[in-house]
Amino acid sequence: xxxxxxxxxxxxxxxxxxxxxxxxxxxxxxxxxxxxxxxxxxxxxxxxxxxxxxxxxxxxxxxxxxxxxxxxxxxxxxxxxxxxxxxxxxxxxxxxxxxxxxxxxxxxxxxxxxxxxxxxxxxxxxxxxxxxxxxxxxxxxxxxxxxxxxxxxxxxxxxxxxxxxxxxxxxxxxxxxxxxxxxxxxxxxxxxxxxxxxxxxxxxxx
Numbered sequence: 001x002x003x004x005x006x007x008x009x010x011x012x013x014x015x016x017x018x019x020x021x022x023x024x025x026x027x028x029x030x031x032x033x034x035x036x037x038x039x040x041x042x043x044x045x046x047x048x049x050x051x052x053x054x055x056x057x058x059x060x061x062x063x064x065x066x067x068x069x070x071x072x073x074x075x076x077x078x079x080x081x082x083x084x085x086x087x088x089x090x091x092x093x094x095x096x097x098x099x100x101x102x103x104x105x106x107x108x109x110x111x112x113x114x115x116x117x118x119x120x121x122x123x124x125x126x127x128x129x130x131x132x133x134x135x136x137x138x139x140x141x142x143x144x145x146x147x148x149x150x151x152x153x154x155x156x157x158x159x160x161x162x163x164x165x166x167x168x169x170x171x172x173x174x175x176x177x178x179x180x181x182x183x184x185x186x187x188x189x190x191x192x193x194x195x196x197x198x199x200x201x202x203x204x205x206x
Contacts, residue, residue: 035103047116093123098173099119105195123178134146
């Protein structure tokens with residue numbers, strides 16, 4: 001069984017338990033005020049293993065499956081057994097790092113809560129886009145566009161929505177998770193940067 005599937009099973013199981021126990025969700029969610037006042041730093045990682053509802057969980061787990069499996073196979077093919085460590089670091093650190101701006105932004109907002117694996121999933125997705133920018137990314141299995149175009153739209157949308165500070169979706173986690181995935185892969189494989197631009201240069205609309 002792949003590490004990706006193990007992560008999905010663990011996340012789905014914990015999230016399912018959380019659906020039945022609101023107090024558990026409250027204890028594991030990213031609450032910047034609780035982190036700052038009570039040193040509950042564990043929330044940086046536990047918040048990535050719980051979700052608000054089934055729709056939230058299913059969307060993240062489908063994304064994790066498709067892009068996680070691809071990244072896991074790629075890293076294992078390049079680095080062998082060490083690739084598993086890099087993969088896990090990319091995902092888990094993506095969850096943690098993507099929540100740091102949220103923590104700084106809302107550390108005095110006692111009503112703010114954030115949860116979900118979006119930061120880690122975004123890290124995997126954008127690491128994948130850096131490696132294969134011309135690979136099609138499909139929205140709702142219907143609209144398929146090259147990864148680098150999807151990535152640009154995703155980043156602009158996340159940046160715009162994060163500035164609005166409205167709704168319940170943590171767009172900051174999407175944005176900074178994506179940036180972390182790019183930086184992580186660029187440091188791990190420096191050649192991925194020139195290869196990214198070389199691949200884009202060959203793209204033609206028609």
